Amino acid sequence: MKRFTTAVVLALLASLLTAAPARAAGTATVLDRFGRTINGYGVQLVDWEGYLANPYIELTVRPPTDVPFPVTIDLKAEGTSRLMMDLPSQLTATGATKRLTFANSSEQKTFKLAIHSKRAAGQDELHTLRLSVRADNNTTYTQTMPIRVQQDQKTAIEPTIPINFDYRYDNITGYFTNPAFRTAAEEGVKDWYRFFNLQPFDTVAVGAETNHLPGNDWQNSINVTNNAAYNGMWVYFRGIQTPYSTGYPANNGRYHTRNGQQLPGPIHRSTAMIFEYDEAGKQLFTSLADEDWYRTEIAGSVLDVHGLVMHEYGHAIAYHSDWAGMRNFVSTGGVNDAEVTAYQGRAVALDSSYHIPATSPYWDRLSGQSGGWNHLFPTRRWMLTKLALLVAENAGWPLNRNLTPFLTPSIVTTSLPNAPTGQAYQHKLTAKGGVPFYDWRVTGGALPAGLTLDRFTGTLSGTPSTAGTYAFTVELRDYDSQSAPVTRTFQFTVGNGNGSGNLALNASPSCSFTSSWESCAAINTGGDPASSNTGAPNQGNRWGTWPQQGQQWAELTWPSAQTISRSQVYFFADGDGVGLPASWRLQFWNGSAYVDVPGATGYPTVANQYNTVTFPPVSTTRLRVLLQSVPNLSTGLLEVKAFS
Structure with missing residues (x-):
């Protein structure tokens, strides 16, 4: 038999005591229809326009596993007489009450919670859901969680005809x-x-x-x-x-x-x-x-x-x-x-x-x-x-x-503010319509390292660690089981898009034609030009194609595949033979040929600034900027950036 010294036993006990805290004895678990445990967050109800019966929320209760059975759980939704639960239950001056009985720990039971409409317009409300757990030995445990009520009727509505x-x-x-x-x-x-x-x-x-x-x-x-x-x-x-x-x-x-x-x-x-x-x-x-x-x-x-x-x-x-x-x-x-x-x-x-x-x-x-x-x-x-x-x-x-009551679910937020690298970040996604006890999930792409999305609140928070541009898709589900989920894809930049986030810095440039006094190597230095007419001949800080006209290209090549969903292009235009292109587009190497990036958001041609295009992520070893010059002018670039 292996023997343990007193020191080892004490160390083992200490490690157990410092492990993640266990659930308190006698605690029931409450889950929503998405399988989320709501013990910590609580419940979200909605009071529609104040003159209409409100939707209910169905919840599942699992009894504690560490107490003797049978177990009874008395539910009390307290704070207003307008709170109610499905039958059998009682309405009271302070809320609704209902009793659930469990024969063993494997049982689970559902109940429905709603709030009677408030005719008077008002602000959001906060009430309490109390669970009193009584074990077979008559020991009682009490736990509470918040009931948040979203008041959609902030001002009274009246008939629009006399x-x-x-x-x-x-x-x-x-x-x-x-x-x-x-x-x-x-x-x-x-x-x-x-x-x-x-x-x-x-x-x-x-x-x-x-x-x-x-x-x-x-x-x-x-x-x-x-x-x-x-x-x-x-x-x-x-x-x-x-x-x-x-x-x-x-x-x-x-x-x-x-x-x-x-x-x-x-x-x-x-x-x-x-x-x-x-x-x-x-x-x-x-x-x-x-x-x-x-x-x-x-x-x-x-x-x-x-x-x-x-x-x-x-x-x-x-x-x-x-x-x-x-x-x-x-x-x-x-x-x-x-x-x-x-x-x-x-x-x-x-x-x-x-x-x-x-x-x-x-x-x-x-x-x-x-x-x-x-x-x-x-x-x-x-x-x-x-x-x-x-x-x-x-x-x-x-x-x-x-x-x-007649709005279908939709994600209201259309864009996200940039996040500084290494600094705390928080931004809440918003939605409307449906039955708003919402569930938020990332279903495509990935959040930047250090950020998480709160499933209950839609809050994006954390401390992002790596600069770059990220694409991810968020799915919204409301509490109506017959509603179809809705999604939105976001482009999210950590830092300013420079530094380690700019994949172009690690690429090798090549160009279709370069004037003898210009440089193809200028297109991925990572610099930020002051204007489209920056630089001088023979200084290696710009790429131009004079006197060549028509279609020209500049490309970036990586030693291994990169995931890219955003690019920034700064055009060279000196007003003396080199001008903004008539049009341009991005192409990526699919393994056998260049093809246009899918779903591009558009190709602006603006002087003195970066022209940005975003698209669903592509994996490639080569990215090409294809330019078409205007008649009688050549074209050129000062900088090309690429981000994941």
């Missing part, structure tokens, strides 16, 4: 005489128009637009008309006692013109919202306070005025057989709307009452919400969904595609 509310006929119940009731109802109507891209219509004259309103039991209807001229929409509100609430348009569509021109439609310019409330034991809930919305989850105790009006007015604005476009959508089973099918992943056929079906396959795919009482999340206020708006577009209302 909406006239008419309360003259609320003379049965008088519901709308209550100011809070009236405000909640109006907001329910406006929420639809906030997402439409509209301009005012031609003015409807007083008394020109007719409609009808029912009495109790939808009997004794009366004919009504507008008592003022208007160029937006006219909305009648009336309360009745029985048997149901709904909305509908005036079935004429005569006044959908703008500047005298008929618009696609017909678009009905008069609508009605009928509110019925006769349920014993229910309290009318009129609050629009963001932190009060969780109270609508208490089943059977409240009737939410805003949510009910928003839902029922949907029949007036779109979900009704009087809208020709919606009739066509229903008659075809929704299969003709490719955008709806692409978004939801299936055709969406409305039921006979012009509702999106309330079953789970037809809940909005990103938010898990529907237009009824059943949702992926605890029941609460009815809200608009992206799916509902995409379907509503069939009625003739154009959506405002500039609003964030």
Whole structure:
């Protein structure tokens, strides 16, 4: 048996103690859909425009492996009542709670996290996800991570056309005489128009637009008309006692013109919202306070005025057989709307009452919400969904595609600032669209040594050590599993492009023709000319081809293959027989012949500066500058640089 001295044992223990710190005992691991462990970074949620159900984030929990099982993990999303988790879960005044149970360490379970929209415009938010792990021996471990909420609605959005509310006929119940009731109802109507891209219509004259309103039991209807001229929409509100609430348009569509021109439609310019409330034991809930919305989850105790009006007015604005476009959508089973099918992943056929079906396959795919009482999340206020708006577009209302819910993912950053050699560098790539819990990855080329890309934030940081120009491709994925990844290729310079980064310094130059008083060796000295007319005859600091004209070339040859993606060329022009070329291009040796570099960004011909061209990386032992002189002039170069 091998024996260890006390000193060796102590050394071994010391090495274990100084190794990378292990995960704390009783720590659960939380992963996102990209397989990233988010324990350190946390979660990114988005609050879309403030009037629309927000997308959720699905996460996977793995229990700790170093505690006795079974294990329970209590999740608490805390900081605002607007936080929620998928059922079974609870909404509370301070957040959402949910319990997961694990029989053994090999189990893993998912949960979904979202935030209810905030109507009031505001800044980004920071909340907390708390995990309380309880082992079989009743030992409890607690861990937390941040919940970041991106508020897309920094300023409130309002309908772009005027909406006239008419309360003259609320003379049965008088519901709308209550100011809070009236405000909640109006907001329910406006929420639809906030997402439409509209301009005012031609003015409807007083008394020109007719409609009808029912009495109790939808009997004794009366004919009504507008008592003022208007160029937006006219909305009648009336309360009745029985048997149901709904909305509908005036079935004429005569006044959908703008500047005298008929618009696609017909678009009905008069609508009605009928509110019925006769349920014993229910309290009318009129609050629009963001932190009060969780109270609508208490089943059977409240009737939410805003949510009910928003839902029922949907029949007036779109979900009704009087809208020709919606009739066509229903008659075809929704299969003709490719955008709806692409978004939801299936055709969406409305039921006979012009509702999106309330079953789970037809809940909005990103938010898990529907237009009824059943949702992926605890029941609460009815809200608009992206799916509902995409379907509503069939009625003739154009959506405002500039609003964030309708933007596809894209990388906003187009270029990167240069990085000094040996100095700390940091620059954040930015993106927009999709569901912005983004994943950033380098999928082509390579970052300069010393730099890394943060997958969560898109931040490029570190201390680059080697000068040169680098090309790499970044891929962006958003949290919508049906989104296609997007990429962008960046050219990134470390240092100023001189020094060791200039591959031309290690090449041997050769030229097609050289004037006896000029030098081909001048093209790769590494110097930076002061102007295109720098240098003098017989000093070896410029290459010229006088009196030769037409096509000329200068090339660089390396003893081994180089990867090149960028070149800089400084032209010689003395105004006395040698001028800027008419055109030029770069070619590389492919092993048997010279061919043009692929995907070149362009070939400028500017005096007194470097002319830069970038292209996808090529591997070659020879690079050639091919020049075509202008008539009656020769051409030449002062310097050629090449970078990886």
